[in-house]
Amino acid sequence: MTARTAQLKKNNHVRRSFGDQVINVVTYIVYAIFAFVCVYPFYYLVINSISANNLSERGKVLFYPMEIHFKNYENLGQIPGLTDAALMSVYRTVAGTLLTVIVAAFLGYMFTRNTLWKRKLWYRFVVITMYFNAGIIPWYLAMKTLGMTNNFLGYILPTCIQPFYIILCKTFCESIPPALQDAAEIDGAGTLRIFFSIMLPVIKPILATIAIFAAVNQWNAFQDTLLLMRDKKLHTLQFVLYQYITQASSLKSVISSSSTSSSIAAALATSATATSIRMTVTVVVVFPVMMIYPFFQRFFTKGIMIGAVKG
Amino acid sequence: MEKPNRRINYKKRRSYQEFLYILPFLILVALFSYFPLYGWRYAFHDYRPPLPITSENYVGFKWFNYIISNPTRVKDILRVLRNTFAMSGISLLFSWFPMIFAVFLNEIRCKPYRKFVQTVTTLPNFISWVLVFSVAFNLFGSFGAVNSILQELGWISKPISFLKSSENVWFRMWLWLTWKNAGWAAIIYLASITGIDEQMMEAAKVDGATRMQIIWNITIPSILPTFFVMVMMNIASFLNNGMEQYYVFQNAFNQDAIEVLDLYVYNIATSGTGNYPLSTAISMLKSVVSVVLLCGANGISKLIRGETFV
Numbered sequence: 102m103t104a105r106t107a108q109l110k111k112n113n114h115v116r117r118s119f120g121d122q123v124i125n126v127v128t129y130i131v132y133a134i135f136a137f138v139c140v141y142p143f144y145y146l147v148i149n150s151i152s153a154n155n156l157s158e159r160g161k162v163l164f165y166p167m168e169i170h171f172k173n174y175e176n177l178g179q180i181p182g183l184t185d186a187a188l189m190s191v192y193r194t195v196a197g198t199l200l201t202v203i204v205a206a207f208l209g210y211m212f213t214r215n216t217l218w219k220r221k222l223w224y225r226f227v228v229i230t231m232y233f234n235a236g237i238i239p240w241y242l243a244m245k246t247l248g249m250t251n252n253f254l255g256y257i258l259p260t261c262i263q264p265f266y267i268i269l270c271k272t273f274c275e276s277i278p279p280a281l282q283d284a285a286e287i288d289g290a291g292t293l294r295i296f297f298s299i300m301l302p303v304i305k306p307i308l309a310t311i312a313i314f315a316a317v318n319q320w321n322a323f324q325d326t327l328l329l330m331r332d333k334k335l336h337t338l339q340f341v342l343y344q345y346i347t348q349a350s351s352l353k354s355v356i357s358s359s360s361t362s363s364s365i366a367a368a369l370a371t372s373a374t375a376t377s378i379r380m381t382v383t384v385v386v387v388f389p390v391m392m393i394y395p396f397f398q399r400f401f402t403k404g405i406m407i408g409a410v411k412g
Numbered sequence: 413m414e415k416p417n418r419r420i421n422y423k424k425r426r427s428y429q430e431f432l433y434i435l436p437f438l439i440l441v442a443l444f445s446y447f448p449l450y451g452w453r454y455a456f457h458d459y460r461p462p463l464p465i466t467s468e469n470y471v472g473f474k475w476f477n478y479i480i481s482n483p484t485r486v487k488d489i490l491r492v493l494r495n496t497f498a499m500s501g502i503s504l505l506f507s508w509f510p511m512i513f514a515v516f517l518n519e520i521r522c523k524p525y526r527k528f529v530q531t532v533t534t535l536p537n538f539i540s541w542v543l544v545f546s547v548a549f550n551l552f553g554s555f556g557a558v559n560s561i562l563q564e565l566g567w568i569s570k571p572i573s574f575l576k577s578s579e580n581v582w583f584r585m586w587l588w589l590t591w592k593n594a595g596w597a598a599i600i601y602l603a604s605i606t607g608i609d610e611q612m613m614e615a616a617k618v619d620g621a622t623r624m625q626i627i628w629n630i631t632i633p634s635i636l637p638t639f640f641v642m643v644m645m646n647i648a649s650f651l652n653n654g655m656e657q658y659y660v661f662q663n664a665f666n667q668d669a670i671e672v673l674d675l676y677v678y679n680i681a682t683s684g685t686g687n688y689p690l691s692t693a694i695s696m697l698k699s700v701v702s703v704v705l706l707c708g709a710n711g712i713s714k715l716i717r718g719e720t721f722v
Contacts, residue, residue, distance in 0.1 A: 121623045128516050132529045135513075138591065139532045142547045145557050149550070160560035204437060211434050216423070218431040223438060230445035232706060236695020237655070237674070238681045238688050239451025247443060259444045262437060292430050321540035324656055343542045343660065346549050376555070383546040390538050395531055401538075402599055 143387060150174070150384050153370035154377040172371035173381040180378065182333065183341060187385075190320060190338040193256040197319040200261045202312050208262070209270020210300050214292065224271075231264045241328050251332040256325060260318075266311045273307040274300060310400045317390060338386050345379050352378055455693040461686065475693040489694075491668065492676040498582045499672060500650045503589065507646055510594050511639050514601035515631055519623065530602070533595030544592055545660040548575060575661070581669040589657065597642070601635055608634045641721050644709040651702050673698055 149157040153168035161167070177183055211217055212224045235243070249255035281303070285295050326340040344351045352375045394401070455476070458469040479485055513533075520526040536544070551557050552574040559571040574584075608631065616626050655674040662670045671679065673694070681691035714720050 118622055124519070124623055125521075128519055129525070132517060132520065132525075135595075136529045136532045139536055139595070142551055143535075146547065146550060158555060160555040160557060163557055163560060208434060208437055211430065214430055216427045216430055217434070218427040223431075223434065226438065227441050230441060233449075233703060234652075234699060235448035235451055236692060236699060237678050238691045238695065239454065240448040242451045242454065242688070243444075243448040247447075258440065262441050262444070292426070292433065317538050321538075321543075323540055323542050323660075327659075339540055339542045342546060346542075346546055376550075379546065380550055383543060383550070386546075387539055387543055391535070394535055394538055398531060398534070401534070402603075 143391065146380050146384050146387070150377065150381040154372065154374050155370055157380065158374050158376045168370055170371050173373065173377050174385075176373055177381060177385065182336070183338075183382070185334065186336050186338045186341040189335060193253070193322070193337065194316055194319040196253075197257040197260060198312055198316040200257050201263060201266065201315040201319075202308050204261050205263060205266035205270045205311050206301060206304060206308055207296065208267045210274050210296050210304075211292075212267065212271045213274045216292075227262065227267060228264045230262075237328070244329055250329045251335060252329075253335065255329045256319075256322070256335075259325070260322075263315070266315070269307055269311060270304065273304050277303055313393070313397050313400045316393075320389060338382070342379075342382050342386055345375075345382060452692060452696050454689050455696055457689060459689050461688065471689075475689045476697075478690065479693065479697075485690075488676075492671050492673055495582070495669060496651060496653060496672045499585055499653055500646075502582055502586045504643070504646050504650070506586065506590070507643055508639070509590065510597035510642075511601050511632075511635060513594055514598040514605060515627055515635075517598065518602060518605050518631070519627070530595065530599075534599065535595070536592045537596035539592075541592075541656040541660050544588060544657075548588065548661070573665075576663060576665040578666045578669045581666045585657065585661065585670065588661070600642075601638060604635045604638045605631060637717065640717065641713070644713050644721060648706040648709040649702070650705055651698050 145163070148164075148166040149162045150173050151169050151171060152162040152166045153170065154173070156162050156167050208227065212220060212227075214220065217223070234240075244250060244255060244259065249259060277300070281299055282295055285299050290298065321339065322337070323339045323343065326335070326337050330336060330340075454465065456470060456472060457465040458471050458474075459465050463469075479489060517526060517529060520529070549556075553559070554571040554573060558574070559568070562568045563571070612630055613626060616630060621629070651673055653672040653674055655672070655678050658670050658672050658675040659678065662675065677691045677695050677698070680687050680694075710720050
């Protein structure tokens with residue numbers, strides 16, 4: 102930094118006009134409100150899920166937890182189907198993410214290979230699918246024909262080829278010095294060998310970004326369960342939560358069976374209510390995203406930035 | 413086919429071999445993205461789910477005519493189009509919001525505070541619509557935080573059922589959409605603000621420009637191209653609101669105002685007897701219009717900026 106700019110910075114600090122200061126204060130307050138609006142709902146759910154259920158049900162827990170207990174979380178295991186739904190969510194997230202990332206990496210790499218027969222044509226063939234959509238019913242009927250309904254593969258196969266991720270990978274591969282591949286080629290490495298031994302380790306950063314995006318998408322997916330999966334065994338957490346909120350009957354059996362405590366007051370505070378279950382499950386479903394997001398924020402940000410550069 | 417010529421053949425063989433490697437994936441694309449298009453033929457048949465479509469139940473453009481000739485359908489379609497236009501219109505009208513959000517966020521000098529605001533406002537983008545709905549349900553339900561506070565303050569005597577009313581549904585849906593997306597959409601503007609030449613800013617400061625003047629004359633003009641691209645993308649997806657948000661928020665009270673095209677094609681196929689052909693016909697028309705909009709927006713972009721975004 103030159104002396105001049107340092108001087109300027111200093112001046113700037115001292116000589117702030119009154120108008121500038123007003124803007125400053127207003128900006129701080131407005132953004133505090135924005136932040137509050139984004140944080141409070143989650144905070145509200147968390148404090149309610151650990152407060153006395155008879156209070157949270159009547160909307161009495163607003164700013165801090167009251168009569169803290171963790172029964173709601175302990176009782177989650179007793180809700181029929183919830184553990185299975187959680188496992189299903191985890192399975193599909195893991196399987197779906199792995200597949201999506203591998204496909205994106207491989208196709209992204211292959212589309213940089215000049216030797217590939219009709220490379221441009223196939224690249225367009227894949228990328229153009231971003232811009233059209235058959236519609237929900239034709240899609241559903243096609244998936245049915247392909248046997249994707251009530252089938253775990255229905256979660257991972259239809260979404261595994263994401264043109265956007267492929268573009269990201271291709272762009273990244275193109276930025277890597279071709280000498281690296283050439284050297285391997287001279288040494289007699291084949292296409293696949295170059296991919297697995299040379300390119301895959303080098304493009305790891307972009308794969309991390311893609312993995313995070315794919316994982317969040319898989320975890321959050323709701324529509325495919327709604328359309329394709331009748332079978333209860335395949336229902337995910339998102340879907341089960343939706344049912345808990347919209348179908349009061351889905352929770353009735355759970356609530357009636359759980360109040361077995363000896364004292365009535367204790368039972369009121371800790372026995373499951375529809376509200377307590379909804380809030381607790383919501384916290385459980387949000388939790389993984391909340392936990393990974395702050396740590397992986399730079400990956401997310403990188404993703405959108407590279408995406409902004411046209412593929 | 414060809415005469416054996418080793419050197420050329422080696423290259424050829426390799427290029428075919430590489431094609432074979434990607435062939436399985438191309439087949440997947442064909443099956444999952446192109447094959448559904450073949451389902452458009454359902455729009456030309458009197459199709460009832462268990463029965464196959466045959467040449468006997470071929471009805472030509474019956475369903476397309478039905479959209480414009482059946483009075484109740486016409487009313488429905490107009491209502492749904494009105495909702496779609498209203499919601500996309502509001503989004504388009506307020507598409508400057510993320511930009512302004514980014515501009516003023518960038519004015520915050522305290523870096524930890526800025527980072528904190530940025531992190532927490534982008535977070536809602538990564539939760540699903542089901543979770544957003546759950547948040548809404550718990551906060552705005554009869555015994556939720558909002559009603560509690562309002563009652564405590566004595567502003568209302570009875571809880572308001574926010575979610576079970578059709579009042580301002582369009583605007584409220586926009587608010588939820590903004591709550592979820594604005595922070596995320598701002599990131600792209602924040603990045604283009606970082607790209608602005610520092611010297612320009614300094615020169616302005618030396619000349620005694622106030623912060624508002626710098627924002628108005630330097631920052632905003634510098635990020636207008638990004639804004640323009642975003643607006644064009646908004647226009648291109650004018651009809652594609654997606655159905656998830658509206659699906660989770662819909663109920664008997666607000667359905668008339670909340671049903672957008674994407675939700676409508678789902679609802680007519682799944683409710684009652686389930687009219688698959690009609691739903692398909694409407695999706696078809698929607699897809700065609702969407703492609704036209706995309707090309708149009710892209711064309712405008714090329715005309716004005718000399719650059720396409722597709």
